[in-house]
Structures are given as C-alpha cells and as structure tokens.
Amino acid sequence: MESLLLEGALLKTSKKEIRVSFFSLGCRLNQSESASLASGFLSEGFCVVEEEAPADIHVINTCSVTHEAETKCRGLIRRLLKKRPETFIAVTGCYAQAGLHALQQVPGIDLIVGTDHKMDLPLLIQQAWGGERPLKRSAPLVIHTQKINRGDFTIPSYAAFDHATRPNIKIQDGCDFFCSFCIIPYTRGRERSRQFNDILMEASLWAARGHREVVLTGVNLGEYRSDGKGLSDVIAALEKIEGLSRIRISSIEPTTVSDDLLDQMSRAKKLCPYLHLPVQSGNNAVLSAMGRRYTREEYMRFVAKAAERVPALGLGTDVMVGFPGEDDDAFGETVSLVSTLPFSYLHVFPFSERKGTRVTRMDLPPVPPQVIKKRVGILSEISKKCREAFYQNAVGQTVRVLFEAKDDRGYFCGYTPNYIRVGVKSAREIAGFILPVTVQHVEGGLAIGVVEEIP
Numbered sequence: 001m002e003s004l005l006l007e008g009a010l011l012k013t014s015k016k017e018i019r020v021s022f023f024s025l026g027c028r029l030n031q032s033e034s035a036s037l038a039s040g041f042l043s044e045g046f047c048v049v050e051e052e053a054p055a056d057i058h059v060i061n062t063c064s065v066t067h068e069a070e071t072k073c074r075g076l077i078r079r080l081l082k083k084r085p086e087t088f089i090a091v092t093g094c095y096a097q098a099g100l101h102a103l104q105q106v107p108g109i110d111l112i113v114g115t116d117h118k119m120d121l122p123l124l125i126q127q128a129w130g131g132e133r134p135l136k137r138s139a140p141l142v143i144h145t146q147k148i149n150r151g152d153f154t155i156p157s158y159a160a161f162d163h164a165t166r167p168n169i170k171i172q173d174g175c176d177f178f179c180s181f182c183i184i185p186y187t188r189g190r191e192r193s194r195q196f197n198d199i200l201m202e203a204s205l206w207a208a209r210g211h212r213e214v215v216l217t218g219v220n221l222g223e224y225r226s227d228g229k230g231l232s233d234v235i236a237a238l239e240k241i242e243g244l245s246r247i248r249i250s251s252i253e254p255t256t257v258s259d260d261l262l263d264q265m266s267r268a269k270k271l272c273p274y275l276h277l278p279v280q281s282g283n284n285a286v287l288s289a290m291g292r293r294y295t296r297e298e299y300m301r302f303v304a305k306a307a308e309r310v311p312a313l314g315l316g317t318d319v320m321v322g323f324p325g326e327d328d329d330a331f332g333e334t335v336s337l338v339s340t341l342p343f344s345y346l347h348v349f350p351f352s353e354r355k356g357t358r359v360t361r362m363d364l365p366p367v368p369p370q371v372i373k374k375r376v377g378i379l380s381e382i383s384k385k386c387r388e389a390f391y392q393n394a395v396g397q398t399v400r401v402l403f404e405a406k407d408d409r410g411y412f413c414g415y416t417p418n419y420i421r422v423g424v425k426s427a428r429e430i431a432g433f434i435l436p437v438t439v440q441h442v443e444g445g446l447a448i449g450v451v452e453e454i455p
Contacts, residue, residue, distance in 0.1 A: 018134065019047045021055035025073055026063025028217040028250050030093060032168035033118065034061045036155050040122040057088045057125060057134050061118075062095035064187050066352035070095050074106055081108040088134035090125055092118045094187035098356075100144055110137045114144035115188055119156065148174070148189030152226045154198040165213070165404040165414075165432055166248065167206050171199050171234060172218025177253070180291040180358035181323065181351065184219055191219075193226035196234065203238050212434055213246035213272075213402055214238070221249055222256020232260045239270045245434055246402065246417060251276040251318070254302050255293045266310045272417040273310045276347075277303065278318035282337030283330035286323055289364065296337060303341050314344050314390070314418030319379055322351040322372035324364035331375055338382055344390035344419065346383035348376055384445075391442045394420055398438045398452060403430045411446065422447045428454055 020041050024034035037059065038048045049055055058080050063069035073095050080087060090111040091103055097115040104112065111128045113121055120143075125134070128141050155170065174189040175182070203214055216234070218224065224231045231249075238247050247270050254277045265271050277299075281287050284295050294302075307313050319338060321331075338346055350372045353360060394416070401422045403414035411423030412430050422437055423446040424430075430451070437449040 017047065018057065019049045019053070019055040020057045020059060021049050021051055021053055022059045022061065023051055023076060024061045025076070026061075026065065026069060026094070028168045028215065029170055029173070029219065030061045030063060031164075032170040032217050033093075034059070035164075035167070036170070037061070037119065037121055040119070040156065044122045044126070046122070054084060055087060057090060059090045059092065059121065059125075062091060062093035064094035064098045064183055064354075066349070066354075068352065070099060070102070077106060077108060086136060088125075088129065088136065090121065090128075091140075092121060094184070097144070097148075097187045098183055098354075100142065104140060104142070108136075109140045110134075112140050112142045112144065116145050116148045117143045150174075150190050150192050152193050152195050154195050155202070165211070165402060166215050166246075167211055168215045168217045168250075169199060169202055169206070170194065170217050171231075172221055172224045175220045176223070177220065177293065178291060178358070180289060180362065181320070181354065183354040183357055186356055188219055191223050193218075193224045196227040196229045196237075199234055200237055200241070203244060204241055207241050207243035210243075210432065212244070212432070213248060214244065215248045215250055217250045220256065221252045222258075222261075223253075230258075232258065232264055235261075235264055235268070235271055239268060244270065246270055246272055248272040248274060248417075251278060253278065253293075254299055257302070257306070262306055262309045265313075272314075272419070273312055274314040274316075274417065274419045275306060275310075276316040276318075277306075279337065280318060280320045281323065281326070281330070282334035283326070286326050286330050289325060289359070289362065290320075290323060291358065296333065300337065300341065307342050312418050313342075314416075314420070315342060316345045316347065316419070317343055318347045318349070320351055321348060321375045321379060322367040324351070324359060324362065324366050326367055335378065335382070338379065338386075342390075343383075343386045345387045346379055348379040348383060350376055387445065388442060391420055391439075391447045394439045394447055395441060396439065398436050399449075400434055401437045401449075402434045403432065405431055407446075409444075411448070413446065420447050421445070422449055424449055424451050426451060426454070430455065 022034045022038055024030045042048050062073045089109050091109055092113040096112050129135055171194045174191045175185050176191045178185050206214055265273055282296050399416045401414040403412050407413050412426050413423045433455050436452040439447045439449040441448050
C-alpha cells in the first residue's frame with residue numbers, strides 16, 4: 001500500500017478540468033467525511049462540483065446499516081451511469097467495507113475502497129486511472145483490508161468544501177458495544193478518537209469562516225478518549241473559540257452521557273440543550289436480546305434526570321420496530337415508554353437483518369412484514385404528536401434561530417438551540433444569521449414566527 005500511495009502522490013498530471021462530485025448516503029458522519037474528501041480533492045487540484053452536476057468522477061460514500069441503504073446505493077450507481085455511462089465510479093464507506101463481494105458484481109463500478117483507506121481516495125483515484133482523464137475499467141480496482149486501524153486519528157483535509165450552515169466535525173469513529181443487530185463495528189471498526197488539538201483546529205477554521213454552529217459527530221460520541229481528554233473536555237475547549245456561538249452533539253448512547261455533560265448543558269452558553277438518545281425498544285427482554293446496556297427503567301430514570309437538569313431540553317430518540325421476538329406485549333411497552341417520556345420526535349425504522357451480526361445466530365421468531373409496517377405507522381403518528389406538542393410549547397416565546405435557507409413555501413427556516421424548526425417571512429437574506437424570533441403558531445411541522453431584529 002505504501003508504494004501505491006507514493007506512486008499516486010508523484011503523479012503530476014493536469015487535473016483542473018477533472019470534475020469530481022460526491023454522494024453521501026446515511027449518517028452525519030458520512031456527510032462530514034465526504035466534505036473532508038472533497039477538500040482533499042481540491043487540494044490535489046481537481047475541480048469539485050455539486051452532487052448532481054455533470055462529473056468525470058462520482059464518489060459514493062455508502063451506508064450499510066439496512067438493506068434499504070444498500071439498495072439505494074446500487075440504484076444510485078445505475079442512475080448515474082444511465083445519465084453518463086463514461087463516468088468513473090468510486091465507491092467507499094460502510095457498504096464498501098461490508099459488501100465488497102456484492103459491489104464487485106455491480107456493473108460500472110471502477111474503484112472500491114474500504115474503511116481503512118477511505119481518506120486516501122484523492123491519491124488512490126489518481127493511481128486507478130493514472131492519466132489525463134479517468135477511464136472506465138472492465139473490473140473494479142479494490143483497495144480493502146478486513147483489519148481497521150484502532151489508533152487515534154487526524155483528518156488531513158478539513159471540510160472546506162462543506163457549505164452547510166451547521167458543519168459536522170467528526171471527532172470519533174468505530175464502536176465496541178456490539179449490539180446484536182448492528183453492523184457498524186464490522187464496517188467502521190473498533191472505537192478510536194480524533195486527536196484533541198486537531199478537533200480544535202478544524203472548529204477554529206469554521207468559526208473564522210463565519211459559521212456560527214458546529215455539530216460534533218461520531219459513531220459512539222460519549223466514548224471519545226484522546227490525549228487524556230473526554231467529550232466534556234472537547235466541549236469546554238470549543239466554548240472558548242471566538243466567533244463560535246453554538247455547539248451541538250449528534251446521537252449519543254444514553255449510558256455514555258455523564259453528569260458532567262448534563263451540568264455543562266444546563267449552564268453553558270454555547271452547548272445546545274439537545275440530546276438524541278437511542279432507546280430502540282421499551283421492553284426489557286428485547287433490550288437484552290439487542291445487547292443494549294440499560295433496562296427500560298434505567299432509561300426512563302436517565303431521561304427524567306436529564307429533563308429536570310436541562311431547561312427546555314430537546315429530546316429525540318431512535319426506535320427499532322420488528323426486532324425478532326418482539327411480540328404485541330413488547331411493542332405495547334415501547335408505545336407506553338415513548339408516550340410517557342418528553343420526546344420532541346422519534347426516528348422510527350424497521351429491523352433489517354445484517355449478515356454477520358449476532359442476531360442472525362439467535363433462535364428468535366421473525367416479525368411478519370405487515371405487522372412491522374403497522375407498528376411503524378403507529379409510532380410515526382406518535383412522533384408527529386410529540387413534535388407538535390413540543391413546538392406548541394414554544395408559541396408566544398421569543399427564541400433564537402440560526403437560519404439556513406428558504407423552503408418551497410417561501411419561509412426562511414432554521415433551528416433553535418433545542419432543535420425546533422422555525423420559519424419566518426423575510427425580504428432580507430438572513431441565512432447564516434442567529435436572530436430572535438417570536439413564535440406565533442405551528443403549521444405543517446414548522447413553528448411560524450416573526451423576526452424581532454433584522455440584520
């Protein structure tokens with residue numbers, strides 16, 4: 001591999017006219033990595049274009065968390081090649097790691113890069129085509145190892161191409177929890193963390209470029225450990241960065257949220273009062289079979305503590321429907337739990353069996369697809385009611401909103417610190433500004449308000 005990278009680094013071809021686009025499927029972590037890869041291609045002299053723009057190279061950063069995610073990837077490849085058959089297709093991400101054999105059978109893929117070499121893509125693609133223009137291959141070149149490095153990491157190219165109002169900063173990767181349904185430890189490897197000073201450097205660059213909020217991402221954020229520092233230390237250091245107004249943490253395992261983090265959230269001026277805490281099920285037998293590290297009662301006590309300590313806490317969760325062995329009583333307990341706790345929304349998704357995970361070796365009865373569909377519908381309706389109630393609580397209040405863009409109804413939309421989506425009418429361009437808004441009513445999944453100060 002060292003010689004391969006060296007050769008790629010020595011290629012000195014003209015690349016200004018080679019257009020590269022990126023498709024990021026799945027989680028925030030993939031989005032962050034794709035933006036960093038785009039910066040890497042820019043630094044190598046390539047022309048990086050928007051996702052759907054005509055391109056000579058399409059990089060697809062894949063997801064493998066469900067069958068649907070993998071199907072979406074294959075469909076995307078077919079669609080891109082139908083529009084532009086000569087486009088060079090490079091596939092990386094979780095599906096490239098776990099589904100190598102399946103991807104090798106997909107016509108039109110030219111390069112497959114596994115997890116351990118993902119961030120080397122700018123050099124690997126140069127090696128793959130080795131000339132002035134990327135050329136289609138009769139069979140894909142594969143750069144893939146089963147073993148994934150466990151050491152702390154840096155990110156060589158900060159995500160300069162990411163135009164998001166709230167950019168994602170990857171601080172952690174991999175997971176050691178090995179839930180019985182989850183393929184992530186096999187696609188992303190074991191837990192590892194980004195070097196502390198490297199995180200601060202990237203956040204400082206975002207702030208210098210005028211971004212007011214950053215979102216910390218990772219597979220298991222609460223397990224961040226590097227240079228003797230933990231997640232609370234990262235947040236404390238980020239709060240000192242001038243120009244940065246908000247710090248948001250993405251999904252985090254409930255057993256890894258420390259009292260120190262809750263204290264930070266309750267008193268901090270920059271850390272958003274927002275937690276996304278996956279519950280997956282409200283039944284203890286199902287939780288045990290899933291390999292989750294808490295009981296129903298422990299989860300409920302933790303949420304009650306968090307809601308008491310953090311004023312106006314925005315609280316989201318993941319709920320899995322149809323895990324093998326989930327009978328009507330077990331599902332009823334899930335309904336009871338999510339109806340009792342003060343969630344502002346639920347992310348509901350059906351169970352998807354993943355080859356190689358522990359659940360495939362368990363003697364548990366499958367849940368019929370029609371039952372899963374019905375249960376998803378029930379929880380989705382509860383989620384709508386949770387969001388409506390949470391938003392209604394903000395009516396009459398003046399909240400601070402970081403605006404992002406206009407929606408198709410002409411509202412400038414953005415989010416409060418506790419993740420209420422707010423829309424306003426404005427003749428002025430307000431994207432990127434944090435402004436006070438008085439919420440007047442809730443309509444169509446949006447808290448509608450009036451801006452109190454126009455910049």
